[in-house]
Amino acid sequence: MINLDLSRLNPLELKVYQAIHAYAAEHPNLNITEAALISECSISKVSKLSKKLGFANFKQYMDFVYGRTPIEKVSSSELERLKKFIDDFDSKLVTDFIDILDNYDKIILFGYGPSYLIAQYFEYKLRIFTNKTVIALTDELSVRSMVDNKTLLVVLTTTGTFKSFQNIFEIVKAKGGEVLVVSEEYNPSLISTCDKMFWLSKFPQPTEFQPHEKTRTAFLIFIEEVIDRLRRPH
Numbered sequence: 141m142i143n144l145d146l147s148r149l150n151p152l153e154l155k156v157y158q159a160i161h162a163y164a165a166e167h168p169n170l171n172i173t174e175a176a177l178i179s180e181c182s183i184s185k186v187s188k189l190s191k192k193l194g195f196a197n198f199k200q201y202m203d204f205v206y207g208r209t210p211i212e213k214v215s216s217s218e219l220e221r222l223k224k225f226i227d228d229f230d231s232k233l234v235t236d237f238i239d240i241l242d243n244y245d246k247i248i249l250f251g252y253g254p255s256y257l258i259a260q261y262f263e264y265k266l267r268i269f270t271n272k273t274v275i276a277l278t279d280e281l282s283v284r285s286m287v288d289n290k291t292l293l294v295v296l297t298t299t300g301t302f303k304s305f306q307n308i309f310e311i312v313k314a315k316g317g318e319v320l321v322v323s324e325e326y327n328p329s330l331i332s333t334c335d336k337m338f339w340l341s342k343f344p345q346p347t348e349f350q351p352h353e354k355t356r357t358a359f360l361i362f363i364e365e366v367i368d369r370l371r372r373p374h
Contacts, residue, residue, distance in 0.1 A: 144193060144337040147318075153189050156181055161331070164205050172198045207328055218355060224343045225358055233338055234365045240320060240336065244292035246273040248283060251296040252303055253352045258359045259296050265363065269370040280307055289316030295334065296359060300327035302351040309333040324358045 149157060156179040163178050164170050175198070176183045190201040202208075241247060247266060249259035259276035266274040277283055287293060293312045295305055300323050309332075312319050321334040324341050331337060340362055345354045 144331065144339075146335055148192060149189070152181070153185075153192065155179070156186065156189055157193075160186075161205065164202070168206065170202060170205075205328055207326070218345075218357070221343050221345070222357055222361075225341050226361065228342065229361070229365075231365065233340075234362070234369055237322075237338065237366055238369060240292065241270070241272070244272070244318075245290040246286075246288065246292070247275075248286060248291060248293040249274065249276040249296065250278065250283065250293055250308060251276075252278060254356055255296045255298060255359075258356045258363070259294075261360075262296070262363050265367045266370075269367055280311060283308060284311050284315075287312050287315045287317045291315070291317035293317060293319050295319060295321045295323075297321065297330075298324045298345075298354045298356065298359075299351045300325075300330045305330070305333040322359075322362070324354075324356075 146154065146157070156175075159179040160170065160175050163175075172183055172186055175186045179186065187198055190198045193201060195201040195204065247270075249262050249266075251257075251259040256276065256278040259278075263274050263276040266272065275286065277286065283293065291312070293308065295308065297305070300321070305319075305321070309319050318336070319334040320336045320338065321330050322338045322340065323330055325344050326339055326342065341358050
């Protein structure tokens with residue numbers, strides 16, 4: 141699991157981050173010396189940035205950027221996959237999610253297709269266990285009319301490949317809100333469409349499944365863990 145939060149970066153670190161990603165998009169196998177050179181900073185600053193983003197080192201950071209992050213290569217049955225997911229579940233992600241929610245008055249849960257149905261379920265639960273304005277949406281026009289500078293838009297997506305979230309991100313940022321992408325499967329291209337990103341599982345579903353055919357069980361497990369934490373007395 142990964143919690144990528146760009147708001148932790150200071151202006152210099154954000155500049156380095158942007159330079160690295162712009163260069164990596166056009167060039168394979170960026171090393172730390174090259175990263176320091178194109179970012180006009182020291183190797184130690186690049187190393188520090190990697191760790192601040194939540195990676196063990198620069199190599200792991202680049203594995204993530206280039207899609208080389210180690211994941212389970214053999215697709216097993218859904219029950220076996222979910223068992224691995226549960227065994228690997230990082231409860232800190234639940235804590236981080238709730239901490240982020242606490243900073244906003246309005247929560248928009250956004251998804252396409254089956255992910256929208258999950259967003260509606262999450263909306264129902266959050267309305268019961270929080271006093272926030274919570275709404276599930278699936279179209280850009282509604283987002284444009286609802287979002288403001290006190291809004292967190294949470295994108296729920298299994299693969300991030302069904303449809304781009306770039307327009308949604310730009311709409312929210314223009315209104316002063318923030319975007320958190322919660323993706324089940326690893327997809328580094330989502331980084332450019334959000335302020336924060338949660339990656340839930342390193343155990344993928346079968347590649348022959350289309351995005352709308354994949355299960356949303358991992359989302360439901362994550363949601364129920366969030367709700368369980370919220371319902372506990374403080």
